[in-house]
Amino acid sequence: MLLGPALGLSAILFTIGVAGVLLRRNAIVLFMCVELMLNAVNLAFVALAQVYGVGAYLIAFFVMTVAAAEAAVGLAIILAVFRHHQSIDLQNINLLHG
């Protein structure tokens, strides 16, 4: 039940997350929009647990775990970048240019 609407909601949230990633220049807010996308995907998995059983819940569980690890490391990187540039505006951080 509610499979279609749940998946639709997941799609909407994912799109909003994509829009956020493209729109924002602040590194932390950008990261938050990425977390939003991950949540949307989690919702899709949980909705499909009706079809695929308990394994779907477990996948969502692992996604969350990985998201936590990723958040820790990502924020540490942002911290290091801030120390170097004194700002986290992504427009100015282009030392990896070719």
Place this chain on the structure above:
Amino acid sequence: MTEAVFYVFAAVAVISAACCVLQRSPVGALIFLVQAMLALGAIFVILQGQFIGVIQILVYAGAIMVLFLFIIMLLNLGRTSSDIRGPAGIAATIVLAGLIAVELGGLWAYSPARIGREVRGSAGMIQAQAAFAGGEAAQRATAAHGVVGAIAPPLFNEYLVPFEITSILLLAAIVGAVVLAKRKV
């Protein structure tokens, strides 16, 4: 009844997400994101994923977002000017987000019958309901052993290897975070 509740929480989630994306200050964006996650947690419970719902609130909204908040406070950004990209960025956003919306829009039309067709792989299915065998097995397990009891056997039997690897991943993440954030190596 359940559906109405679902739609209420869905609306909350969408509006919060939109506000999060458009909010100027990082802290405000964070608060809206937490709100969206809480709404999602409720939706998880509605979808019979109680364990995941609780984990979402405990871990995601509770730990990860708090970590975000710590970092925002640590960086002491203060009142920042708007950091939304200029017209070129907005144009690209509209285009790409529009494309993704179109691609994923088809997901709304996933009725049980269609799922049944795609899962079984054949057009003529006897009963669409037979596609949901997995879900029903999950509910029986929940009824028999409780919410956690239903999750535990697969976690420690079929998904043991990912479980162990995830623990190593967490260790690596901790070490990496510490190393990256230190002032002097």
Place this chain on the structure above:
Amino acid sequence: MTLSLLAVQVAEQAPGAELGPATQLAWLTIALPLLGFVLNGLISMVRPQARRLVSLVGPGVLLAAFAVAVAIFLEARAHPPETPIILTLWPWLHAGDLRIDLALQIDQLSILMLLVVTGVGSLIHIYSVGYMGEDPGYARYFAYLNLFVAFMLVLVLGANFPVLFIGWEGVGLCSYLLIGFWFTDKANADAGKKAFLANRVGDFGFLIAMFLLWQTVGALDFGTVFHRAPEALTTTAATWITIFLLLGCAGKSAQIPLYVWLPDAMAGPTPVSALIHAATMVTAGVYLVARTGVLFALAPATGLLTAGIGALTALFAATIGLRQYDIKKVLAYSTISQLGYMFLAVGVGAYATGLFHLVTHAFFKALLFLGSGSVIYALHHAYHTTHSHEDAQDMRNMGGLKQWLPVTCGLMWIATLAIAGVPPFSGFFSKDEILAATFARGAEQPVYYLFYAMGALAAFLTAVYMARLMAMTFHGENRTGAAEQEHLHEAPAVMTAPLIVLALLSLFGGAINLPHFVGGNAALERWLEPVTHPATAMHPLSMPTGLTEEVLIGGAVLIAALGLWVGFRTALGQPILPAREAPPETGFARVLYRKYYVDEIYDALFVKPLVWLSDKVLWRVVDQALVDGLLVNGGVVGSRWLGALGSRIQSGQLGLYVLLFLVGAIWVLDTILR
């Protein structure tokens, strides 16, 4: 390698006839001069002072080759081959249907040419020992001369068109090397270049003819081509093929319009002029027409064209020779004129007659050139001793040399009588037969009467300018100068002996083809008949007999005698001034002296436009602007631009990276969801 060469594969054509030992060794005639080239070449690079060795090797290999040639001739006389003997040395080009081998063809025609080349060649080699004896490039000279003979023999002995072409190109190369022998003087180098370029135009014609032959007949060896030609070739095809062959001949044999290199070629040593530009190389064109007689017989229009070009060249060159003062230039124009006669003969279809004149011409023209060489040698020594800078070749500096060079004078008079066509010298028989054949063709097509008239006029003028040459050189008063006169003397024996042999041949050479009315039996014509028959059968020629014949002969003798008298008298009639005092020419005489300004016309018509094209178009536009600018530099600019474009994607901006990432992700999503 020698053993494998000895075990040649022989395609035996005539059943029952055995291959004599000399004929099997026919390849030796080529190998010996080639060996001489290698040895003399090595000597010239390592020890150029070893003159005695060179004097032995140079003429020695030629005499050995002549011996082999004589042996082959005797064998062929004993067992005349009815079909040509083919000696296959190596397989060469085998590609699909094309099978060309390095093969030699021994038949009556090639044996005749073999004898002429090696025989006259040997005499000239011996003469060169004396003439070039003190030249610093002695060894190099003999190396080139030997190489030339080798290539010439490849030409006449080749059994298919490509092998003939090897020889054709090779003699052109050696001609270039020998004309520009004293290349340190730019004029000599230019003359060599001019000869090579004019020949090249002819070679282009030869190549086109070969391509056309391959396309129509499907073979390139003589036997197959002449066998298939009558059915395989339409008249149009045969006409085009023969026209292109004629273009090649015009280049090699100095006919209109490609004769311009021959007078300039006199810049080379005189024996070279004798061998290459009188006796052998320039006759290659006549040989080619005789060899491909079948093709020419299939295209009567080309035959008419050949005869016309021959007659016109004969007359044209004879008029120019009337007013030249360089003794070698007179002889050069005389050669062009006599070659015109040969082409007139083969154009009419009288192949044996043309070849007869080829042989007699080789004798008396070589004699004339070598004799003039002796004169130049004497004058050169005299001027060298008195440290004068006069031109040793200008006839206005000669005169009355009979007193000091009596033997040379007498021998050259024999040659003069032969070339003028006085009986019983050889030239009379050959030239008269050519004119008679032309007259006979006139019965079919009246235009040939015109050619006959041109030929008769040219014969008159030949006698005139030759008598003028002799008068100005050997008779009258001496204009060389009193100081030089003491140092004039006859040439050494090594130079005079070959002259004597050539004089005897010029005198009695007519015997090889005496016509019936003097009781002969046309031996050469009968000898060549197996080769010329396929062509003459298609287009028979009935020679005049009876009263017509006697009138023609009488007329020829009268023309010759009259010409000699007129030339002699007019040359000595007025006083001649030495070259340094001579006034410039005026009027029509000047036009003749300047060779009808043909060189200037060619320069304006062809050379200057080509140079302009090369400079303004090919260099500036095509090479500099297009290739350098557009392709090379443009390629650089283009790749730099592309690279710059590419590097803008790596801006380091996270936003851009995310954008590109998402684009890819959408694409993948799209592919999966379809």
